[in-house]
Amino acid sequence: MSHDGRDGAFPPSQPIGDSPKRRRRAILTGAVVSALLLGSMTAAYAFGTAAAPPPVATPAAEERVVSDPAIPLPPVAEDRLPVAEQPREDLPIPAPPRDSEMTPVPVLPVDLETIEIPDECVDLYSASMFEYLSVDEELPLNDGTTLDPPFSKIAPVAALQEGLPGLACTWGSAGHFGLLTQVNEVSAEQADAAEQTLRSVGFACEDRDGGTRCVTSDTEEGEAWGETHFLRGNVWLCTFWANIAPRGYTSDMVDALWG
Missing domain, CATH: 1.20.5 (Single alpha-helices involved in coiled-coils or other helix-helix interfaces)
Incomplete structure (x- = not known):
C-alpha cells in the first residue's frame, strides 16, 4: 500500500x-x-538553602550615614556635656524646708574685753616696768607693813571696792612713800556704778586706752598723793600713790593685761 x-x-x-x-x-x-x-x-x-546571590555594591558606611536622613548625626565635641554635667530629669528636687523645720543657729556674743586677772604681780606689768620697780630698795614688793585693800581714800569709792575678787600689788613699806595697786574683776553693772561714783565725787574722767580713766590728786602738809582708776571690760584698776608716780604706770598695766 x-x-x-x-x-x-x-x-x-x-x-x-x-x-x-x-x-x-x-x-x-x-x-x-x-x-x-x-x-x-x-x-x-x-530560606538559605541555595548559594547566596552575588553582593550588590553599596556606598561606604560614612557615605550611607551622611546620605540617609533617617540616621541622626552624632553631636560634635563642643555640643557634648561632661558626664557630671548631664541633666538628670529623673532625680527628685528636694523642697526647701519650711520655717517650722529650720533650727536657728544661736549667735554667741564675743566679748574681747573680758580677760582673766593674773594670779601674780609679775604678770601685771611689762618686764621693763617690773624691773624698774624691783631695783629700787625703797620699793619692796608686797611688804607686810603696807595697808590692805581697799586702797582708795574716798569712802564711797572704797565701799564699792570692798569684797571684790582680784589681786593686790604694793610697792614700798609703811611710811609716806609708795604705790598701792589693786586689780578687781567686776560685772558691767559694777563698772557702771564705779564710774558714776568716781565722777560724782570729783574725779576727772576721760576715754583712754580703750576704757575710762579717772584721776584725782591733792597735797596735804607737803605730802602729795593721788588716785588713778581705770575701767575696761570686766576689770577695775585702782592705784593710790604717795610722793611717787612713775610715768606710764597705769598704761603699762593696761598693755600687759589687754596687749
Missing part, C-alpha cells in the same frame, strides 16, 4: 518526532520548566 498523505499518514519528508504540535508542546514545556526552576531557586535563596 502506498502512502500519499490523503489517508492521514505523515508525509515522508517530515520526521515523526518533529511535528509543529510537538514543537509547540516542547517550547511550552521548556518555559514551564524554566519557570519552575526559577521559582525553586528563589524559594531556596529565601
